[in-house]
């Protein structure tokens with residue numbers, strides 16, 4: 001699976017750059033978030049999950065949080081929270097894994113979650129088997145895929161200020177039944193059939209794809225360059241309205257719920273200090289303002305009609 005985000009990615013970057021409080025992302029943060037965005041779309045496309053796939057990095061360095069959320073229709077949003085300075089040549093560990101405490105979480109949140117049902121979440125560290133710090137988010141996610149799905153996966157990711165792109169190659173079980181019955185059995189059978197060898201060869205070809213190629217070449221050229229000796233079956237790409245695009249899910253109602261969860265006391269103290277409650281959306285940059293009447297309405301249930309109509 002190959003993904004190439006252009007307009008959606010540029011939209012995300014432009015919204016951040018327009019935020020007067022934060023300004024644009026430094027180049028290494030932009031690369032991290034872009035690679036996460038490409039990976040999120042690939043993972044959502046791969047599992048075809050009926051709900052949001054949320055990819056998060058909880059950092060212990062100057063980047064505290066990175067979030068990418070991809071819906072089943074491939075609409076997506078992404079943001080990073082930076083709490084300290086990031087050098088122009090910062091590595092992944094210098095940003096999010098200074099003390100090896102950084103974590104990556106993958107959450108699958110079902111669309112029609114039943115009351116009490118928790119979203120599924122898998123968490124992996126940002127270090128390898130020997131405790132060594134991983135410097136590519138692709139390696140972190142390959143570990144996750146091997147742990148959670150028991151499937152060998154190769155991920156190649158890259159992002160700059162125009163494109164966020166990724167390639168995902170995964171070894172599929174030959175037979176679903178055989179795979180469920182036990183991995184060893186299926187591995188043996190695959191070896192006998194020469195399938196392991198096939199996967200190894202294709203994995204090596206895929207890993208040979210360079211960052212620069214992934215960012216600048218179209219799908220046709222990449223597929224030809226990597227797999228020209230392999231038989232290929234191509235699927236119709238998802239583009240435009242069916243493809244990945246930026247969309248934020250924030251709303252005045254959700255922000256209102258969040259403010260209500262702070263409690264009357266907290267909200268009253270904010271209003272006493274600032275005269276109103278202002279909340280900005282980190283994903284899209286929208287500003288939500290609740291004046292004292294709006295805020296009081298959150299607690300009495302008498303929310304003024306935002307369209308200017310009357311309240312009954």
Ligand SMILES: [Zn+2]
Pocket residue numbers: 248249250281282283284285286
């Ligand atoms: Zn928003």
